[in-house]
Amino acid sequence: MSRLALLSAVSLAFATPLAAQENAAPITPANPVTPDSIVAASTPEEWTEIDPGDLLVMVLAPGDDESPRFVVIQLIPAPFSQPWVENIRTLARAHWWDGTSVYRVVDNWVAQWGDVSEDRPLPEGVVSPESEYASVLPPAPEFDQAVFPLTAMLRSMWIEEFVTGEIVEAPNADAIKQAIARQKGDSYALETAFVGGWPMGSGPDTQRSTTAWPVHCYASVGVARDLAPDTGTGSELYAVIGHAPRQLDRNIAVVGRVIDGIEHLSTLRRGTGDAGVYESRDQDTPILSVRLASETEEAEHWRYQYLSTQSESFARYVAVRANRNDAFYTVPASGVDICNVPVPIRHIDPLTE
Amino acid sequence: MSRLALLSAVSLAFATPLAAQENAAPITPANPVTPDSIVAASTPEEWTEIDPGDLLVMVLAPGDDESPRFVVIQLIPAPFSQPWVENIRTLARAHWWDGTSVYRVVDNWVAQWGDVSEDRPLPEGVVSPESEYASVLPPAPEFDQAVFPLTAMLRSMWIEEFVTGEIVEAPNADAIKQAIARQKGDSYALETAFVGGWPMGSGPDTQRSTTAWPVHCYASVGVARDLAPDTGTGSELYAVIGHAPRQLDRNIAVVGRVIDGIEHLSTLRRGTGDAGVYESRDQDTPILSVRLASETEEAEHWRYQYLSTQSESFARYVAVRANRNDAFYTVPASGVDICNVPVPIRHIDPLTE
Incomplete structure (x- = not known):
């Protein structure tokens, strides 16, 4: 390997062709365990297709x-965040964003789009919801199973046993290592977890109910708004293009995430006007259209899968991300923050499936 | 405020003109406390000038x-990281990077530069050091004072008292809030702290000495290398352009940080070749020159200051970043990760000083 190596990119886990898993080599000492190798060794049953009705396709000029x-x-x-998500579906069906623009880009912060003129009328019924940013989790079994306490998992199992396929309760784990792990955690939430493929924070609310909320990671999409208590409608949206701004959790509605094409937002020139808005409208990036994928003519093209966050491969993927131990790494961190565990998502090419 | 607001940009803390502090309004209920207002209310004595001999100026085409x-x-x-820093000084003095390029850009990861051809001879003495990535902290008083345990500080004081200027030992802090704070922490290091203006992780090493190491945050600059135990020379460097890749801590030498112009790297088109290297050399961004600022003709222009991480204003800045409580935020996080506390750095314009 050349000295240019550094290491393979996390973002390459995105858009891995489906064919990769069929050719996956077994994990052996000669084939070091990496997040990519875990994903490549997963089984087809561990992947969940994303409903095209849950995908927005934004076409930039x-x-x-x-x-x-x-x-x-x-x-x-x-x-x-369902009241805002419903607004967004209404706005897409009304072709409301066609002819609007990306008008604000701030380095290590967000790219924001919508109607910079603020005079485009909103479709009937699209108003700022009076809703909570966190949800009390329903008692349905699928949610109980899906809540996956990241820190607890890291405390109770160690990578050496885990990647071989046998989940062992750390009988031989070093006591100091355990003591260190116990004192580590998330800087913002009492627990972090994945629920149905999404990164979440959780903790007690003022009524001591256990609530969960979607967290702001790289590529998260949220609802721009004015000062509290305004919650925004969803017509003005932003995508995170820098370090996870977790201080926004529970203060803004997270409504989605960019799963393909984030580089078309993250590479845009940064705005130099007030709060990073472009100084003149000819600097904006025009938005040609925004549609639900299920309502596009090429609906069969917009097929994506995510690695189920309840799957054994995902659990291993988290453990390996927290304990890098391949030929590149010499000091495993024995910990990872939830925004450093991007859920593997891949495009399915109907022609090669 | 318009609905475009979202909130003011973290990165605006960079390059705040010196004049701002002289015009700073007092912090009152009518002027809500924000990270920017804390920085604006700081005193000139709290800022430390950066030695131009510690600055590299890279000029891109x-x-x-x-x-x-x-x-x-x-x-x-x-x-x-001094062995690599010394190599970098030698390379800059030899004008070694002139005519090289930025040849690798990976979204949410790094931009990397140096000699993509790998055939440019290195100056005499520039070899991969055999050195540790973490340092045992010397017992000098300045270091003991400067180690600033972020989590401990957040446990022992609360924003309500703190921003008024009276540091109170949390006699009226809510017990639940404290219990939550005690369980939170950093996902990677036992403690995080600032040492001499730099974000650090710390914890015991295998000999139970307390060591500290520079952490990878947005804009951190590190030494690209081949597989371990190679440590790299410093000729190939990268800057982080995405979420903090903390798993690299103690596995790669952090040698610096971009303090101005990171957008010239973060907006570059992403590479589509192996590991994000550009597929053809005409996609590279040429590097015209790299010099120590002290050795440029316009040395007096390259003057920057950072807000001392031992200052009271910096302590307040950290506390406010961990407890946003202005007109935009309704749920303070009561925590913050160290990479979400960018050290305020500003350019000094000699003409307006």
Whole structure:
């Protein structure tokens, strides 16, 4: 390997072709365990297809090289942020965003789009919801199983046993290592977990109910708003293009995440006007259209799967991300923050399936 | 405020003109406390000038709009990563990077530069050091004082008292809030702290000495290398352009941080070749020159200050970032991760000083 190596990119876990898993080599000492190798060794049953009715396809005007720019956003499922998600479906069906723009880009913060003129009338019924940013989790079994306490898992099992396929209750784990792990945690939430494929924070609310809320990670999509108690309608949206701004959790509605094409937002020139809005409208990036994927003519093209966060492969993927132990790493961190565990998502090419 | 607001940008804390502090309004209920207002209310004595001999100025070829592109990097001080920092000084003095390029850009990961051809001879003495990535902290008083345990501070004081200027030992802090704070922490290190203006992780090493190491945050600069035990020379460098890749801590040498012009790296098109290297050399961004600021003709222009991490204003800045409580936020996080506390750094314009 050349000295250019550094290491393979996390984001390459995105858009891994489906064919990769069929050719996956077994994990052996000669094939070191990495997040990518875990994903490649997963089984087809561990992947869940995303409903095209939950995907927004945003088409930006072509860039300097004239190539098309598609940004695909997965909307968050119930019970999270649903009043805003319904507004967004209404806005897409009304073709409300066609002819609007990306008008604000702030380095290590967000790219924001919608109607910079603020005079485009909203469709009937699209108002700022009076809703909570956190949800009391329903007692349905699927949610109880899906809540996956990241820190607890890291405390109770160690990578050496885990990647071999045998989950062992750490009988030989070093006591100091355990003591260190016990004192580590998330900086913002009492627990972090994945629920139905989405990263969540959780903890007691003022009534001591256990609530969960979607967290702001790289590529998260949220609802821009004015000062509290305004919650925004969903017509003005932003995507995170920097370090996870977790201080926004429970203060803004997270409504989705960019699952393809985030680079079309993260590479846009940064705005130099007030709060990073572009100084003149000719600096904006025009939005040609925003549609639900299920309502596009090429609906069969917009097929994506995510690695089920209840699957054994996902559990191993988390453990390996927290304990990198391949030929590149010499000091495993024995911990990971939830935004450093991007859920593997891949495009399915109908032609090669 | 318009509904475009979202909130003011973290990165605006960078490059705040010096004049701002002289005009700072007092912090009152009518002027809500924000990270920016804390910085604006700081005193001149709380700022420390960065030695121009610790600054690298990288000049990229002009972009599409023909404007110049300067990237300013602050090198990390002793005792951290010094063998690589010395190599980097030697390379800059030899004009080694002139005519090299930024050849690898991976979304939410890094932009990397140096000699993509790998055939440019290194100056005499520039070899991969055999050195540790973590340092045992010297017993010098300045280091003992400077180690600033972020989590401990958040446990022992609360924003309500703190921002008024009276540091109170939380006699009236809510017991539940304290219990939650005790269970939170950093996901990677036993403690996080600032040492001499730099974010650090710390914890016991295998000999139970307390060590500290520079952490990877947005804009951190590190030494690309081949597989361990190779440590890299410093000729190939990268800057982080996404979520903090803390798993790299103690596995790669952090040698500095971009303090101005990171957007010239973060907006570059993403590479589509192996590991994000550009597929053809005409996609590279040429590097015209890299110099120590003290050795440039316009040395007096490259003057920057950082808010001392031992200052009271910095302590308040951390507390406010962990407890946002202004007109925008309704749920303070009561915690913050160290990479979400960018050290305020500003350019000094000699003409307006």
